Amino acid sequence: MSMDFSIPAELTELRGAFADFLEREVRPLEQEYTREYWGPSLDPEAATPLISQVRRRSADAGFYAPYLPEAAGGHGLSVLGTTLLVEDAAASGMRLAMVAVAPPNPAGPSTLLLKLPAHLWSTYVLPVATGHQTMCFALSEPEAGSDAQSIRTQAVLDGDEWVINGTKHYITNGADANFAIVFAVTDAQKRAAGGITAFVVPREQYRVGQIQYNMSDSHPAELFFDNARVPADHVIGEVGMGFLEAMSFLNAGRAYIGAQALGLAEFCLTSAAEHTRSRTAFGKPLAKFQGVSFPLARSKVDIEAMRWLVYHLAWRVDTHQDALAIMGDASITKYATTEWAYEVADRALQAYGGMGLMREGPIERVLRHLRMLRVVEGASEVQLLVIARTLGL
Numbered sequence: 001m002s003m004d005f006s007i008p009a010e011l012t013e014l015r016g017a018f019a020d021f022l023e024r025e026v027r028p029l030e031q032e033y034t035r036e037y038w039g040p041s042l043d044p045e046a047a048t049p050l051i052s053q054v055r056r057r058s059a060d061a062g063f064y065a066p067y068l069p070e071a072a073g074g075h076g077l078s079v080l081g082t083t084l085l086v087e088d089a090a091a092s093g094m095r096l097a098m099v100a101v102a103p104p105n106p107a108g109p110s111t112l113l114l115k116l117p118a119h120l121w122s123t124y125v126l127p128v129a130t131g132h133q134t135m136c137f138a139l140s141e142p143e144a145g146s147d148a149q150s151i152r153t154q155a156v157l158d159g160d161e162w163v164i165n166g167t168k169h170y171i172t173n174g175a176d177a178n179f180a181i182v183f184a185v186t187d188a189q190k191r192a193a194g195g196i197t198a199f200v201v202p203r204e205q206y207r208v209g210q211i212q213y214n215m216s217d218s219h220p221a222e223l224f225f226d227n228a229r230v231p232a233d234h235v236i237g238e239v240g241m242g243f244l245e246a247m248s249f250l251n252a253g254r255a256y257i258g259a260q261a262l263g264l265a266e267f268c269l270t271s272a273a274e275h276t277r278s279r280t281a282f283g284k285p286l287a288k289f290q291g292v293s294f295p296l297a298r299s300k301v302d303i304e305a306m307r308w309l310v311y312h313l314a315w316r317v318d319t320h321q322d323a324l325a326i327m328g329d330a331s332i333t334k335y336a337t338t339e340w341a342y343e344v345a346d347r348a349l350q351a352y353g354g355m356g357l358m359r360e361g362p363i364e365r366v367l368r369h370l371r372m373l374r375v376v377e378g379a380s381e382v383q384l385l386v387i388a389r390t391l392g393l
């Protein structure tokens with residue numbers, strides 16, 4: 001069997017066009033964002049209009065949610081292609097760049113929406129594919145995080161409507177989304193094996209509670225479902241299959257998280273290398289001290305290892321290899337990339353000294369974000385659990 005590690009020419013071309021777009025359209029907004037949001041007020045709301053602008057500009061330029069099929073308003077871009085754009089967005093160091101690609105993690109359109117009946121696409125698929133609306137993904141609850149199949153939110157059929165009751169928390173984009181994908185128990189005996197259903201629920205059917213401010217710059221929200229009602233056709237895929245439907249998109253999602261970690265690590269290393277070449281101490285550039293350059297060399301090793309984990313995972317998904325068989329690789333990729341990228345950022349911070357800790361410096365925000373990635377979307381220990389299972393443990 002042949003092995004080809006080259007990036008297809010059309011994807012290299014696409015990356016070039018995306019880099020131009022980021023510099024031309026997003027960089028000026030990023031500068032404004034830095035001034036507004038990163039000013040003394042630290043007001044997260046200040047960013048909202050800029051984020052909407054990035055969404056719309058990116059959709060016009062053809063980069064927004066490119067992984068959706070053309071029939072759904074996307075470009076049918078492969079997982080590898082999307083992975084490369086996510087990596088480049090993160091590596092640009094611009095906070096707003098990730099919004100331009102909008103991978104389902106953290107808050108882009110979920111490919112689960114494609115399982116909705118065709119007549120609902122104009123309401124729930126096309127508006128998010130074009131960046132006019134946004135959604136959120138509501139699985140976690142106060143009593144069920146890592147052990148997601150223990151959710152308590154329930155859905156009961158009443159005539160031709162489902163009635164949903166329960167509380168979700170830590171939901172990214174929860175306060176701003178126009179609708180939510182909500183997971184609820186429809187058969188308490190079966191749970192993950194046929195008893196959890198995914199629904200699309202419009203904003204007017206639920207209440208947004210507290211914004212959950214945390215150390216990252218992404219502030220999720222509580223959502224309350226108090227007799228929320230949706231028509232029977234608002235089930236995503238089949239009744240009872242919500243958990244399994246979600247699993248089928250998880251592998252691509254792990255490639256995107258990995259790409260995000262990879263790109264952020266690249267940004268940290270590039271920044272730290274540049275900084276240590278130009279800053280002097282004891283009569284020479286910091287980079288000339290092996291105590292400074294060796295940790296950065298180690299980071300380069302980590303980054304190259306991350307890169308091939310991510311690209312390989314994307315390739316496995318694109319070549320339609322069995323989703324269950326890929327799961328182990330997906331967990332290895334999520335675990336390794338987020339853990340290593342955090343180390344890379346930490347070494348970069350050290351190389352910057354005091355500036356590494358400063359809000360005005362480039363690393364502090366990235367380190368906080370990477371710390372979050374080790375917890376969300378299946379914490380590191382949950383990935384180890386999956387990996388251990390592949391060993392028969």
Ligand SMILES: Cc1cc2nc3c(=O)[nH]c(=O)nc-3n(C[C@H](O)[C@H](O)[C@H](O)COP(=O)(O)OP(=O)(O)OC[C@H]3O[C@@H](n4cnc5c(N)ncnc54)[C@H](O)[C@@H]3O)c2cc1C
Nearest residue numbers: 137138139140145146170171172220376377378379381382
């Ligand atoms: C900023 C942010 C954004 C988020 N966005 C979303 C979102 O959009 N949608 C959504 O549904 N959820 C979201 N979440 C929730 C996130 O997925 C959960 O926080 C995560 O799954 C961990 O669950 P938990 O916080 O309940 O921790 P717990 O499940 O209580 O875990 C606590 C610790 O125990 C460890 N642990 C648990 N079980 C085991 C085990 N069997 N073996 C070893 N260790 C174990 C965990 O790894 C973790 O370190 C978000 C969270 C945050 C912080």
